[in-house]
Amino acid sequence: xxxxxxxxxxxxxxxxxxxxxxxxxxxxxxPEKGAAISQVWRTKQLEYFFWRHMMGRYEDFDxxxxxxxxxxxxxxxxxxxxxxxxxxxxxxxxxxxYEEVESVLKELHDVKTVILSNGTDEMLEALLRNAGLxxxxxxxxxxxxxxxxxxxxxAYMHWFKTSGLRRDEVLFLSSNGWDIxxxxxxGFHAAWINRNDLPFEEFDVKPDAxxxxxxxxxxxx
Numbered sequence: 565x566x567x568x569x570x571x572x573x574x575x576x577x578x579x580x581x582x583x584x585x586x587x588x589x590x591x592x593x594x595p596e597k598g599a600a601i602s603q604v605w606r607t608k609q610l611e612y613f614f615w616r617h618m619m620g621r622y623e624d625f626d627x628x629x630x631x632x633x634x635x636x637x638x639x640x641x642x643x644x645x646x647x648x649x650x651x652x653x654x655x656x657x658x659x660x661x662y663e664e665v666e667s668v669l670k671e672l673h674d675v676k677t678v679i680l681s682n683g684t685d686e687m688l689e690a691l692l693r694n695a696g697l698x699x700x701x702x703x704x705x706x707x708x709x710x711x712x713x714x715x716x717x718x719a720y721m722h723w724f725k726t727s728g729l730r731r732d733e734v735l736f737l738s739s740n741g742w743d744i745x746x747x748x749x750x751g752f753h754a755a756w757i758n759r760n761d762l763p764f765e766e767f768d769v770k771p772d773a774x775x776x777x778x779x780x781x782x783x784x785x
Contacts, residue, residue: 569732569733569753569784570676571676571677571678571727571729571733571734571735572676572678572734572735572736572737573680573723573734573735573747574678574679575680575681575737575738575739575740576683576688577659578738579737579738579740579757580661581659581660581661581662581691582661582662583602583659584603585655585660586602586605586655587601589651589652590605590652593644593652594640597640597642600640601642602636604636604639604640605635605636608631608632608635608636609625609628609629609632612628612631614713617713617716622711624708625682625683626683626684626686629656630649630653633649633652633653634649656687656691657687657691658694659695661695661697664779665697665778666696666697668779668781669697669700670700671782672781672785674785677702677703678704678705679701680719680722681707682706682719684706684708685708688706689704707719707722710722715742715743716746717749717750720736720746720747720752721750724750732752732753735754735755736748736753737778738754738757739757739760741756741764741767742765744756744764744771745765748769749769754772755771755772755773755774755775755781755784756771756773756774756775757777759776759777761776
């Protein structure tokens, strides 16, 4: 029996929402290239965000997402226009939630629910509103407020410092191995949502639990 926790903190991109649901919008603009563009877009989105942090040249997640899209289009020889880029970037506000997300959130009555994301406030607000999920969260926190991306300790502290909780009263959920390692390193309980059945990253910290989706959170309540 796991120790009951008082707050569940969710990552967003890849955890609650399928980042590759943008492939349909990419396919509409560039037939037979949608899935490939989506893959490069996501990879470069993360790389650019982390690289900029390491160089001390922070840009918010919206700007990085746009830059990553331009790279992905160039890799696949997809001749674009400003209008096409705007439509594709706009698709990030309409990502598809994973099928179990809403039903799981509906059951979380006696625990604080928090989003902690590298996305900007505006990106997160639009995404949750369009999916009809805004009311399920007590707090929505962007690391843009301190310009320190996850998995830096400062990013997790950005929410935690005003939570009034102990670190062992928090369960952090993410589909990203680097995010789980960061949260566990910070001192949270961490459950990896391994949606793609992958091996865990070779870090010296490991998740407390591994689940294929969000349907097992009752173990912590």
